[in-house]
Amino acid sequence: MTPTLSDRLAAHVLAGARSLGLPDDDAALTPTALAAHGDFQTNLAFRLAKARGENPRALAERFLAALPNDPALVASATVAGPGFINFKVTEAALAADVGARLGDDLGAPRPGVGKTLVIDFSSPNVAKRMHIGHLRSTIIGHALDGMFRFLGWRVIADNHIGDWGTQFGKLIVGWDRWRDDAAFAADPIGELQRIYQRFGEIEDPDGELATASRVATARLQAGDPELRALWRRFVDASMVEFDAVYARLGVRFDAVLGESAYEAALAGIVEKLLADGLAEVSDGAVVVRLTADDGPGLGEAPFLVRKADGAALYGTTDLATVDHRLATWAPDLIAYVTDMRQQLHFRQLFAVCRRRGIQVPFQHVGFGLLRLPGGKTASTKSGVVLNLVDVLDEAVARARAVVDQRSDTLSEDERAAIAETVGVAALKYQDLSQNPQSDIVFDWDKSLALDGNTAPYLLYAHARCRSVLRRAGDAAPGPVVLVDPSERELAMSVARTPDVIRQAAAAWRPNLLCDHLYGTTQAFSRFWERCRVVGDDVPADVTASRLTLVTATATSLRTGLGLLGIRALDRM
RNA sequence: GCCCCCAUAGUUCAGUGGAUAGAACAGAGGAUUCCUAAUCCUCAGACGCGGGUUCGAUUCCCGCUGGGGGUGCCA
Numbered sequence: 001m002t003p004t005l006s007d008r009l010a011a012h013v014l015a016g017a018r019s020l021g022l023p024d025d026d027a028a029l030t031p032t033a034l035a036a037h038g039d040f041q042t043n044l045a046f047r048l049a050k051a052r053g054e055n056p057r058a059l060a061e062r063f064l065a066a067l068p069n070d071p072a073l074v075a076s077a078t079v080a081g082p083g084f085i086n087f088k089v090t091e092a093a094l095a096a097d098v099g100a101r102l103g104d105d106l107g108a109p110r111p112g113v114g115k116t117l118v119i120d121f122s123s124p125n126v127a128k129r130m131h132i133g134h135l136r137s138t139i140i141g142h143a144l145d146g147m148f149r150f151l152g153w154r155v156i157a158d159n160h161i162g163d164w165g166t167q168f169g170k171l172i173v174g175w176d177r178w179r180d181d182a183a184f185a186a187d188p189i190g191e192l193q194r195i196y197q198r199f200g201e202i203e204d205p206d207g208e209l210a211t212a213s214r215v216a217t218a219r220l221q222a223g224d225p226e227l228r229a230l231w232r233r234f235v236d237a238s239m240v241e242f243d244a245v246y247a248r249l250g251v252r253f254d255a256v257l258g259e260s261a262y263e264a265a266l267a268g269i270v271e272k273l274l275a276d277g278l279a280e281v282s283d284g285a286v287v288v289r290l291t292a293d294d295g296p297g298l299g300e301a302p303f304l305v306r307k308a309d310g311a312a313l314y315g316t317t318d319l320a321t322v323d324h325r326l327a328t329w330a331p332d333l334i335a336y337v338t339d340m341r342q343q344l345h346f347r348q349l350f351a352v353c354r355r356r357g358i359q360v361p362f363q364h365v366g367f368g369l370l371r372l373p374g375g376k377t378a379s380t381k382s383g384v385v386l387n388l389v390d391v392l393d394e395a396v397a398r399a400r401a402v403v404d405q406r407s408d409t410l411s412e413d414e415r416a417a418i419a420e421t422v423g424v425a426a427l428k429y430q431d432l433s434q435n436p437q438s439d440i441v442f443d444w445d446k447s448l449a450l451d452g453n454t455a456p457y458l459l460y461a462h463a464r465c466r467s468v469l470r471r472a473g474d475a476a477p478g479p480v481v482l483v484d485p486s487e488r489e490l491a492m493s494v495a496r497t498p499d500v501i502r503q504a505a506a507a508w509r510p511n512l513l514c515d516h517l518y519g520t521t522q523a524f525s526r527f528w529e530r531c532r533v534v535g536d537d538v539p540a541d542v543t544a545s546r547l548t549l550v551t552a553t554a555t556s557l558r559t560g561l562g563l564l565g566i567r568a569l570d571r572m
Numbered sequence: 573g574c575c576c577c578c579a580u581a582g583u584u585c586a587g588u589g590g591a592u593a594g595a596a597c598a599g600a601g602g603a604u605u606c607c608u609a610a611u612c613c614u615c616a617g618a619c620g621c622g623g624g625u626u627c628g629a630u631u632c633c634c635g636c637u638g639g640g641g642g643u644g645c646c647a
Binding site for chain 1: 574575576577578583584585586587588589590591592593594595596597603606607608609610611612613626627628640641642643644645646647
């Protein structure tokens with residue numbers, strides 16, 4: 001592995017701070033906003049000057065003088081404006097860096113080696129079709145999974161399926177009365193969904209249905225073999241469909257443990273909380289009372305772990321799940337990727353875990369709602385449902401129309417495969433490229449767009465890279481020599497990719513990686529317009545250099561897209 | 573009531589207390605004897621309002637307005 005240019009410059013800056021007698025552990029190093037200011041800048045002089053009440057410009061001048069001499073790395077270092085220190089790295093250092101990033105691991109440092117992350121995402125409910133609202137958790141979670149693994153973490157992607165609860169009583173009752181076996185055989189989830197909806201719509205003036213449903217739920221949870229078998233059928237049928245969607249999205253899990261897996265542990269959790277004095281009985285229910293000391297606003301609402309009727313709640317299940325994860329994987333960090341509406345729940349959950357003596361840090365990655373134009377939320381409740389598979393199909397159909405128009409020399413099979421990849425990638429990238437915490441407006445034309453800052457743009461650039469590498473034939477890659485400005489810009493972007501992956505993971509924000517890959521692609525497109533790689537009029541050493549640069553670009557794009565769950569194409 | 577989130581160009585979105593706030597789409601105009609034009613180049617266009625902290629605020633704090641979400645027995 002090779003430290004990145006910014007790692008090396010940060011060390012350079014911190015060495016300067018030490019020799020100035022002002023040791024620090026943050027070099028405040030960032031890429032410059034404008035190329036005219038160099039490659040990187042440090043704003044450390046501002047911070048140090050503020051702490052010491054000095055003039056920042058004067059301190060920056062002293063700082064500059066105190067920097068070590070490193071002519072191999074630093075081409076120039078200058079003080080600018082009120083106290084910025086701008087660095088330009090040498091052509092040789094940049095060229096060498098590009099040459100070190102040709103493998104799939106990008107030669108990147110792996111600071112996560114030895115650490116384990118459990119990340120909980122997707123978590124659909126059994127007997128309901130996945131809709132567009134499930135997309136965010138699934139693909140943001142998967143992208144975080146990919147980025148952390150890239151950084152060396154052992155990652156356990158855990159799909160916490162909603163396979164337990166009162167909805168099964170309703171399903172069982174409805175199944176007995178209204179099921180259509182042929183419909184179930186043809187489309188299991190569709191039939192289960194129909195039964196469930198009918199249960200909600202039908203008149204039940206005497207509460208007869210409600211009673212039957214409660215009885216069925218109780219029998220199921222008591223282990224009635226017949227109902228258990230029926231429940232298993234519902235779960236299995238749902239999982240078949242979920243797995244098909246995951247395969248299509250390219251999403252993987254290390255563990256698929258539904259809520260039912262924790263059923264046996266729930267009573268013990270509640271008893272222990274009571275015995276330890278952490279929980280109390282209140283209005284017949286069992287609650288953990290938190291205070292403002294547990295976190296802002298947490299003193300208001302208690303955390304419910306058992307209802308007055310004796311049933312456990314999702315919070316109880318979540319506590320049992322934490323116990324299981326700690327015992328099974330001994331993680332260093334546990335993360336949950338859910339929509340922001342569950343923020344309070346997780347803050348409470350984490351606080352209760354801390355009270356139970358659990359030291360492991362938790363992270364709730366809350367993302368914004370997906371809404372439709374006009375402000376409606378896309379949910380079963382509002383009656384506006386966009387089935388995920390239907391959206392994927394439409395995305396692929398739109399991609400296919402473009403493939404047929406642009407790539408008419410390719411075979412039918414190739415075109416179908418390309419359209420599938422491009423369509424699904426476009427939908428995923430559209431989501432991933434936005435800040436998770438922002439609400440998303442789903443609009444068919446925007447969400448499935450194939451032009452502009454979209455996955456197809458990145459995939460196309462990668463395909464061009466592969467194309468020229470195929471054409472290079474026997475010509476071998478060689479040392480990088482940066483001649484054209486577009487080459488330097490591209491090289492710098494490629495060199496920064498490992499830094500960006502680290503930052504994106506640390507911020508739990510895949511969109512930072514999307515932004516960077518888009519920038520790399522823009523740089524590549526400009527390079528492509530200006531610089532020929534192979535040809536009779538291109539000197540051999542220039543071809544060799546550019547083949548290395550193109551290889552590094554292709555690797556950076558392929559690896560970066562791969563972390564986002566998007567497979568790069570060699571042709572399109 | 574209380575708590576949380578959001579407000580950037582016509583639209584959809586980026587933006588780490590830092591230098592001239594970036595893209596895309598839509599709009600106007602250009603580029604292809606040559607490695608994939610699903611491309612590139614040019615033009616035009618924005619930080620809700622009022623205070624505060626700071627050398628410096630779209631960013632942090634307070635208030636206001638507008639929108640969304642949550643809030644003891646759903647998840």
